[in-house]
């Protein structure tokens with residue numbers, strides 16, 4: 711969650727989320743729409759979809775208990791090597807080494823050589839003599855790296871590895887940032903009495919599991935829509951991962967739509983359906 715949004719947003723959301731879903735069984739009375747609605751604002755919506763699928767498997771196959779077996783964990787949708795190792799080490803305190811970006815950076819700098827995650831896991835296994843508290847070991851490695859062996863300005867003079875680290879006191883490029891992609895987009899609010907128009911086959915690449923408002927990317931929809939007036943109602947910037955959008959929102963007045971793949975939703979139902987934050991900002 712923290713890859714996509716701030717600690718503050720997650721802090722507020724996670725409390726409500728855990729109140730609604732305190733354990734795997736609590737998902738039984740829910741559906742994907744409910745889950746997406748609780749997840750709304752946290753981004754990476756595919757993870758919510760995978761979580762929902764995984765929870766169903768855990769409830770049906772493992773009687774509501776998360777297995778502590780790596781191969782069983784890897785069979786769950788959305789669970790890869792890192793997540794399986796993180797669940798085992800951090801969740802069950804069992805022998806596993808989740809290699810996150812911090813641990814990878816720390817070891818790679820010390821030996822000044824790029825290795826695969828499997829090789830990094832082997833190095834950690836050889837180095838970790840205690841062989842007991844895997845949870846503390848992983849968390850301390852992650853925290854040590856993020857607070858001392860920082861991405862662009864490592865604190866080498868303070869570092870306990872400085873005497874044998876092959877990258878000690880090296881300069882690291884501060885300007886290594888993701889390439890930002892700028893894009894201008896129009897979104898359209900189309901009302902008919904107390905109904906609002908959504909599109910079922912959007913060309914906007916994000917939030918595929920949600921109902922979408924039509925946008926300037928939906929060329930087919932636009933070519934099948936006529937209207938009397940296009941009134942601009944709001945304009946704002948919005949970032950999703952490394953995409954920076956300049957969003958302009960228009961109301962299309964007295965419109966006539968000859969496009970089939972749409973869905974009309976009653977205004978008073980909008981609160982109940984799952985909508986990503988972007989669409990809420992467009993509408994309210």
Ligand code: SF4
Nearest residue numbers: 859864866869872875
């Ligand atoms: S000496 Fe510097 S580069 Fe090496 S591990 Fe420590 S903080 Fe990182």
